[in-house]
Amino acid sequence: MKTYILTLLLLCVSCLSSAQGDDLFREFKKEPCAEYVMIPSYVMAIGKMFMNDDPDARMAKKVKTIRVLDMERCPKEVRRRFERRVNALRRKGYEPMIRVNEDGEQAHIYIRIKDDLVHELLIACSEADECTLVQIKGKFTKEDMTQLIDDQLSHKDER
Numbered sequence: 001m002k003t004y005i006l007t008l009l010l011l012c013v014s015c016l017s018s019a020q021g022d023d024l025f026r027e028f029k030k031e032p033c034a035e036y037v038m039i040p041s042y043v044m045a046i047g048k049m050f051m052n053d054d055p056d057a058r059m060a061k062k063v064k065t066i067r068v069l070d071m072e073r074c075p076k077e078v079r080r081r082f083e084r085r086v087n088a089l090r091r092k093g094y095e096p097m098i099r100v101n102e103d104g105e106q107a108h109i110y111i112r113i114k115d116d117l118v119h120e121l122l123i124a125c126s127e128a129d130e131c132t133l134v135q136i137k138g139k140f141t142k143e144d145m146t147q148l149i150d151d152q153l154s155h156k157d158e159r
Contacts, residue, residue, distance in 0.1 A: 021089075021094070021110075021112075021120060021122045021135050024069075024082075024085055024086070024133060025067055025069055025133065025135065027085070028069055028071060028074075028078070028082055028133070029069055031071065031074050031078050032074065032075075033071070033073035033074045033075075034069060034070070034071050034073075034074055034078075035069070035070040035071075035072075035073075036067070036068070036069050036070075037067070037068045038065065038066070038067045038068075039065060039066040039067075040065055041064050041065050044063055044064060044065060044066070047060075048060070048061050055147070055151070056151075059140075059144060059147070059148060062138045062139055062140055062144065063136055063137070063138040064137045064138045064139075065135075065136075065137045065138075066134070066135070066136050066137075067133075067134070067135045068132070068133070068134050068135075069132065069133040069134075070130075070131075070132050071130070071131040071132070071133075072129065072130045072131070072132075074131070079126060079129075079130075079131045082124075082126065082131045082133075083106070083126050083131070086108055086124040086126070086133075087108075089108070089110050089122070089124075093112060094110035094111065094112055094120075094122060095110065095111050095112070095113060096108065096109070096110055097109045097110060097111045097121075097145070104127055104128055105125070105126070105127040106124075106125070106126050106127070107123070107124070107125045108122075108123070108124045108125075109121065109122070109123050109124075110122045110123075110124075111145070116141075116142070117139045117140065117141060118138075118139070118140040118141070118142065118144070118145055119137065119138070119139060120135065120136070120137050121135070121136040121137075121140070122134070122135050122136075123135075123136075
């Protein structure tokens with residue numbers, strides 16, 4: 001009996017921690033002047049039918065859903081509250097992948113890993129007059145993530 005109760009408790013805790021990124025969207029998309037866009041899985045599935053087989057398409061085919069929240073026109077108090085909530089993500093089941101704090105601009109990239117696969121990528125960017133949150137759900141290997149970063153760095157060098 002104790003085993004069943006412990007298993008149920010662990011399941012509840014994991015469900016609560018997995019909803020933290022979703023909670024951010026739920027809380028802040030309702031703010032005045034916030035702009036929210038979601039590309040659900042069925043739209044992603046339709047888009048995947050038209051992709052070829054280049055490296056970018058292979059990565060895109062692993063994406064299940066994308067959500068974007070832009071709070072550029074929200075009041076300053078809302079943006080500050082957003083920054084505090086993003087900083088608390090580390091304690092909520094997300095692993096920090098990249099954190100950049102430069103010239104008043106902050107960028108945080110968090111990942112959620114399960115069974116050696118990245119199931120969620122959460123990107124939060126904020127500066128004095130702008131905040132953006134991007135969530136990408138799918139199943140990516142660590143090699144996929146490394147390849148994505150390397151590709152972006154090589155494109156940056158070309159510019």
